[in-house]
Amino acid sequence: MSTATAAARRAGLSAKQLGWAGVLLGAIAWYITxxxxxxxxxxxxxxxxxxxxxxxVASARGGEIRLGRGAVLAGVAGGIGAIVxxxxxxxxxxxxxxxxxxxxxxxxxxTPLLFGALGGIMSERSGVINVGLEGMMLMxxxxxxxxxxxxxxxxxxxxxxxxxxxxxxxxxxxxxxALRADQVVSGVAINFLAAGITGYVFIAHYGDxxxxxxxxxxxDVKLPLIEDVAFxxxxxxxxxxxxxxxxxxxxxxxxxxxxxxxxLRLRSVGEKPRAADSVGxxxxxxxYLAVTASGCLxxxxxxxxSLALVHSFNQGxxxxxxxxxxxxxxxxxxxxxxxxxxxxxxxxxxxxxQRLPAFSESLAVLFQALPYVLVLIVVAGLIGRSRPPAAxxxxxxxx
Amino acid sequence: xxxxxxxxxxxxxxxxxxxxxxxxxRGGGVTVPLLTALLAFLLGGLVVLxxxxxxxxxxxxxxxxxxxQWLFPWVTGVDRETAALNLQQTLILTTPLILVGLAVAFAFxxxxxxxxxxxxxxxxxxxxxxxxxxxxxxxxxxxxxxAVVAACLAGAAWAGLAGFLKATVGANEVISTxxxxxxxxxxxxxxxxxxxxxxxxxxxxxxVSNDVVESVHLPVFWGDPVLQGLHIGxxxxxxxxxxxxxxxxxxxxxxxxxxxxxxxxAARYGGMSVAKNYVLVMAxxxxxxxxxxxxxxxxxxxxxxxxxxQISQVGFLGIAVALLGRNTAVGTIAAALLFGxxxxxxxxxxxxxxxxxxxxxxxxxxxxxxxxxxxxxxDVLVLGMLRRGRGLFRRRRSAPPAELEAEA
Numbered sequence: 001m002s003t004a005t006a007a008a009r010r011a012g013l014s015a016k017q018l019g020w021a022g023v024l025l026g027a028i029a030w031y032i033t034x035x036x037x038x039x040x041x042x043x044x045x046x047x048x049x050x051x052x053x054x055x056x057v058a059s060a061r062g063g064e065i066r067l068g069r070g071a072v073l074a075g076v077a078g079g080i081g082a083i084v085x086x087x088x089x090x091x092x093x094x095x096x097x098x099x100x101x102x103x104x105x106x107x108x109x110x111t112p113l114l115f116g117a118l119g120g121i122m123s124e125r126s127g128v129i130n131v132g133l134e135g136m137m138l139m140x141x142x143x144x145x146x147x148x149x150x151x152x153x154x155x156x157x158x159x160x161x162x163x164x165x166x167x168x169x170x171x172x173x174x175x176x177x178a179l180r181a182d183q184v185v186s187g188v189a190i191n192f193l194a195a196g197i198t199g200y201v202f203i204a205h206y207g208d209x210x211x212x213x214x215x216x217x218x219x220d221v222k223l224p225l226i227e228d229v230a231f232x233x234x235x236x237x238x239x240x241x242x243x244x245x246x247x248x249x250x251x252x253x254x255x256x257x258x259x260x261x262x263x264l265r266l267r268s269v270g271e272k273p274r275a276a277d278s279v280g281x282x283x284x285x286x287x288y289l290a291v292t293a294s295g296c297l298x299x300x301x302x303x304x305x306s307l308a309l310v311h312s313f314n315q316g317x318x319x320x321x322x323x324x325x326x327x328x329x330x331x332x333x334x335x336x337x338x339x340x341x342x343x344x345x346x347x348x349x350x351x352x353x354q355r356l357p358a359f360s361e362s363l364a365v366l367f368q369a370l371p372y373v374l375v376l377i378v379v380a381g382l383i384g385r386s387r388p389p390a391a392x393x394x395x396x397x398x399x
Numbered sequence: 400x401x402x403x404x405x406x407x408x409x410x411x412x413x414x415x416x417x418x419x420x421x422x423x424x425r426g427g428g429v430t431v432p433l434l435t436a437l438l439a440f441l442l443g444g445l446v447v448l449x450x451x452x453x454x455x456x457x458x459x460x461x462x463x464x465x466x467x468q469w470l471f472p473w474v475t476g477v478d479r480e481t482a483a484l485n486l487q488q489t490l491i492l493t494t495p496l497i498l499v500g501l502a503v504a505f506a507f508x509x510x511x512x513x514x515x516x517x518x519x520x521x522x523x524x525x526x527x528x529x530x531x532x533x534x535x536x537x538x539x540x541x542x543x544x545x546a547v548v549a550a551c552l553a554g555a556a557w558a559g560l561a562g563f564l565k566a567t568v569g570a571n572e573v574i575s576t577x578x579x580x581x582x583x584x585x586x587x588x589x590x591x592x593x594x595x596x597x598x599x600x601x602x603x604x605x606x607v608s609n610d611v612v613e614s615v616h617l618p619v620f621w622g623d624p625v626l627q628g629l630h631i632g633x634x635x636x637x638x639x640x641x642x643x644x645x646x647x648x649x650x651x652x653x654x655x656x657x658x659x660x661x662x663x664x665a666a667r668y669g670g671m672s673v674a675k676n677y678v679l680v681m682a683x684x685x686x687x688x689x690x691x692x693x694x695x696x697x698x699x700x701x702x703x704x705x706x707x708x709q710i711s712q713v714g715f716l717g718i719a720v721a722l723l724g725r726n727t728a729v730g731t732i733a734a735a736l737l738f739g740x741x742x743x744x745x746x747x748x749x750x751x752x753x754x755x756x757x758x759x760x761x762x763x764x765x766x767x768x769x770x771x772x773x774x775x776x777x778d779v780l781v782l783g784m785l786r787r788g789r790g791l792f793r794r795r796r797s798a799p800p801a802e803l804e805a806e807a
Contacts, residue, residue, distance in 0.1 A: 131573060171773075181777035184512055184573055188718060189776055192769030197446075199762035204450050323577050330574075362594040369585035372578040379570040379578075 015062025022055030022071025026078035033085040034097045042086045049079030073377075088359065095358040100234030102351050107236070107243055108309060109354075110347030112137065112318075114246040115301030116325025117332065117339035118253055119294040123169075125257065125334060126290035127270035127391040131187025132172045134322025135194030136295040139164040140302025142198035145211050145313045154216040154307060158242075161303035162296045168194060169295015173288045180395035191322075199315045211312045218242050218308040240308040242300070247340075249297075254336040266290055270389035273396040283396050298322060320372065327375035334389060342378075346371050432723050432730065434781050436737065439770035443763055447755075457755045457763075464749030465489050465740035485749050487622045487629040491699055493739030495520070497636040498691035499717030500735050501643045502558075502684040504726035506572075508647060509680040510660035515561055515576025517714025518583035519554040519685040523692025525587050526553035528703045529597060531611030531696060539614035546615055547693045554689020555682040557583060562681025566674035572681070580714070587708040599702075606705040617698045632694035637732070639687060644728040646683070656680055688714060712765075716742070719768045722775040741767065 013021070029048035032039045039045065052075030060068025085093060116133050123130040143164035148157025172190050175181040206212075220238050257263035268276040269286045277283050301321070306313045324346055331345070332338025349370050357364040444454035466485025468474045474482055499516040506513035530546040537545070557579055564570035590597040592606045599609045622628025647653040658666040659676045667673050691713065696703065716738050723737070724730030743749055745760035774781055 175773060175777050179777035181773075185722070185776035186773060188512075188514060189769050189771075189773035192715070192719070192765055192772060194769075196762050196765030196767075196769050200446065200450070200759060200766060203756065203758045203762060320577070320581050323574060327574060327578075360594075362589060362592050365592050365595070366585060366589040368588075369582045372581040372585075375578045376564075376570075376575055376582075379574045380564050380568050 015059045015064040016067065018055045018062065019059035019064045019067030019071050022052045022059060022068070023074045025049070025052035025055065026071065026074030026076075029075070029078035030081035030085065033082040035094050035099075038090060038093065040086055040090075042083045045082030045086075046079055049075045049082065051075075052078060092358050096352065096355045100232075102348070102355070103235040104239070105351035105354060106344060106347040107239060107247075108347070109350040110343040111240070111243045111246045111304050112301035112309070112321050113325050113328050113346055114250070114340065114343040115242075115304065116298045116322055117328040117343055118246075118249055118336060119169075119297030119301070120326055120329040121253065121257075121332075121334055121336060121339060122266075122297065123291045123294035124329060124392055125270045125389055126266050126287045127273060127389055127394065127396070128173070128176050128287055128291050129183040129187065129393045130169075130172065130291065130294055131184050131326065132168065132190030132194075132322075133187075133294070133298045133325050134318055134320065135187075135191035136165040136168045136172075136298035137302035137305070137322045137325075138191075138194045138198050138316070138318045139168050140299030141306040141317055142202060142302075142313050144299075144303035145215055145306040146201070146205070148217070148307055149212060149215045152216065154218050157216070157307055158218065158300070158303050161307070162299045165299015165302060166292050166296040169292045169298070170288070172295065173291035176291070176395065177284055177287050180397070183393050183395075195316060198313075202313060202315060210314065211306075213312070215307070215311070217311050218304070240304065242304040242308050245300075246304075250336045250340045257336065267389070270391055273391050273394075274399075277396075277398065283398075287396070298325070301325070324371055324375055327378050330388075331378045333387075346374060349374055431778065431781050432725060432734070435771055435774045436723060438774060438781070439767045442770055443767045446766060447763065450759075452755060457760070460751050460754040461741070461744035461760060464744035464746065464751075466743070466749075467740060484622065484626070485743065488627070488746070488749060489736075489740050489743040490629050490633055491627070492742045493735050494630075494632045494636045494698070495691035495695050495713050496716055496720050496735035496739050496742075497732055498639055498687045498694070499714050500720030500724060500731040501639060502554075502686075502688040502691075502714075503717045503721035504724065504731055505643060505647070505656075505687065506680060506684045507721060507726045508660050509656045509676060510663065511562075511565070511677065511680060512573050513558065513561075513576055513681065513684050514573055514718065515558055515579050515714070516684075516688045516717040517711070518576065518580035519558045519688035520692045520714040521580075521583040521587050521708055521711070522557045523550035523554040523685075523689025524696045524700075524703060524708075525583075525590060525597075525692075526550045526689070527693035527696040528608045528611060531615045532609035532702075535612050537614075542612070542615045543617070543697060546611075546697060547690065550689045550693030550696075551686045552689070554685035554687070554692065556685065558685025558688065559678055559682035562678040565681070566677040572677075584708060587703070588705045591703055591705050591708075608703045610702045611697060615697055616701065617694070627699050630694075630698035632698040635690070635694060639690065640728045640732055643687070643731075647728075652679065688717070716768060719771045723771050738764075738768070 025048050029045040029052060031037070032048075033042070033045055053072050056068045056071030056073075056075060058068070059071055062068075116137055119136070120130055120133055140161040144157045144161025146157075147160025148154050151157065151160075168190055171193075172186055175186040175189075176183040218241050221241050221244055222238050223236070226232050226237055255263075257267060265276065265281045266286055269281060269283050269290075273283045276286075302318060305317060305321075310317065325343075328339050328342035328346060331342035332340070353364070353367040353370050356367050440458070444458065447454040447457050462468070464485055466482045466487070466489050469479065469482035469486045499520055502516045502519060503513050527546045527550040530549045531542070534542060534545070558576070561570075561572050561575045561579055564575050565572045589595050591608045592598065593603070595606075597608055599605060599607050616624075617630040617632055619628035619630050645653075647656065655666065655671045655676055656679075658669065658671060659673050659680075663673050666676075695713075700707065720731060720734040720738055724732070724734035741764050745757055745764050747757045750757045750760055
């Protein structure tokens with residue numbers, strides 16, 4: 001590998017550039033075996049993948065450990081993906097890899113994760129672990145559609161869903177801040193509570209019928225100018241309002257966290273609450289607000305599920321998305337743009353898994369487990385470990 | 400022998416039974432769990448009331464569904480027979496709850512939070528159903544042992560993976576065990592789904608496993624085997640509680656487990672391998688949960704449908720069982736009995752639908768479960784209420800000094 005490092009140095013590439021080149025090469029290795037290029041032999045891909053791995057190792061040696069490992073992983077995954085693709089039938093590949101549709105599906109699946117992850121960032125940056133994201137999302141999902149049904153307006157539904165998530169966020173805040181509960185246990189309790197409450201009201205109100213079909217749902221945004229442009233039109237020409245909102249929230253929260261006094265206070269409370277307290281920042285109030293906001297954001301993710309994606313509610317419909325959002329937070333190193341990347345990665349894996357029944361019905365079932373395996377890989381730190389906020393999980397006691 | 404350590408507070412205590420009891424009472428004793436459960440049931444009743452049902456009639460119907468009134472000597476005749484049938488169902492459901500409760504409790508004692516009881520239970524039941532439906536013609540007892548061992552090992556491996564990830568790369572066991580739950584679920588659904596590798600041979604349109612052979616069915620010791628009587632798995636679960644207690648309190652492993660749980664840094668300084676302990680602890684947890692899966696399969700399910708795997712919540716209830724039982728051996732049995740009763744009392748089979756819909760009631764169980772865990776997470780809440788209550792009491796009696804009372 002030292003030859004690779006030496007070659008890179010001669011070419012004048014920094015470790016960072018090498019890493020990104022590796023990630024890109026890994027992706028290309030897979031991409032060329034898929035439609036429309038459809039290279040039918042694995043050899044060029046394997047060569048590309050090996051170069052990607054080498055670049056990753058060199059990059060990691062050069063100090064970019066996280067990125068370098070990512071490149072190695074991208075190389076390995078790209079190589080395997082390419083070999084699998086060259087062994088599969090062309091017709092099947094054409095059916096699964098319709099890029100514009102995949103891209104659109106990726107954003108659809110990424111939206112709830114992104115809302116959840118942004119919520120997780122708010123809470124955890126203020127120093128409170130939020131394992132209850134799943135439950136808060138579930139509350140949003142049920143009460144969103146419930147509100148829209150009762151009041152006959154999707155807008156009111158969205159508000160009700162946000163409020164329901166926020167209420168549960170507030171409960172988590174009371175227990176973890178005022179009562180100094182074990183935050184993980186309290187979060188788990190929140191999840192059970194949400195499952196019970198939503199299931200109870202769902203059965204009590206809708207019975208065996210399920211939610212009615214004619215509930216007003218969140219509208220899609222049609223972009224008339226680009227609707228007919230080849231790839232972009234299909235990919236983002238018609239997306240849910242909430243997807244746009246999630247994408248917009250990423251820079252908004254990033255600016256809030258890093259460019260405003262409020263964001264600085266929130267981060268300081270999560271890093272060194274004692275120091276923050278000593279300069280007059282209200283530690284407990286900041287945490288209350290952050291955790292409640294976290295619940296509202298997760299609730300919005302749930303609203304998206306019931307009012308925009310599925311158009312109905314069924315018990316436990318979040319299916320672990322709150323936990324995946326938590327992994328997205330870790331993947332993104334507690335940063336909004338990182339969370340965007342993570343949400344897209346998981347969204348993409350779900351989008352591919354959703355189209356796999358073209359190959360084999362029963363294997364497609366197994367592929368439902370793919371996002372969860374990915375989470376396992378992420379928390380195992382195979383892509384490098386990131387540092388959580390210093391005061392996370394520690395209740396603050398004023399002196 | 401190691402210095403005796405108070406299991407609740409983690410402080411060394413003197414060894415006399417009286418002082419032990421006093422220490423336990425200071426930590427809330429049995430009062431706190433009882434209050435916790437009471438509070439959860441009260442709030443659950445409030446939910447029932449708000450949604451326009453009669454909470455007292457509801458709880459009474461649920462209680463009648465548990466069959467606990469069999470214990471009352473004045474219940475006779477047909478009522479007694481019905482109660483016996485219901486109690487058998489309650490105890491059948493209590494059996495796995497004890498074991499998954501142990502799986503969570505054992506991890507807690509080592510400072511780990513095992514939310515993966517469900518996944519470990521699923522892989523255990525998959526292993527049991529596979530072994531139990533293959534190798535026909537094997538002697539019954541040997542076959543049962545083989546199926547149980549396979550299930551335990553599968554559970555141990557599944558949980559051990561989370562322990563291994565924690566020990567080697569520091570992956571948070573909360574997230575990894577939750578993910579392993581989902582992976583186990585989809586693995587199970589895949590195996591038995593249409594066209595899946597372990598789908599049954601008889602009917603290709605049913606997503607069900609093969610039946611386990613007749614000779615591995617666990618013997619029924621109370622009730623009619625045909626009507627799902629109580630199988631001997633209950634005794635296995637109770638024996639597991641004994642083993643749990645022995646490992647924890649009378650073995651070097653248990654001492655290390657508790658030491659790591661109380662303070663990993665100090666344990667490491669004392670020469671214990673924290674990493675090794677994490678793997679070992681999780682594997683033992685998985686053993687218990689996998690055993691639960693085996694007992695359910697061999698005791699009364701006899702086959703697994705993809706639907707069974709998807710709706711099963713046993714492993715998650717284990718968290719509430721362990722927390723309410725304060726992670727102790729006896730506490731786990733009591734808490735498992737409570738939730739076992741709640742499960743069977745709210746089941747389609749036992750709850751009178753004219754009083755309260757079973758589907759609503761099962762969600763009520765989940766609410767109560769959540770409230771229990773929530774209240775236990777903040778022990779200060781119930782303890783504070785208790786202290787305040789005692790304070791009121793004291794003031795009314797114009798109070799002996801607090802120190803004096805604590806001495807007594």
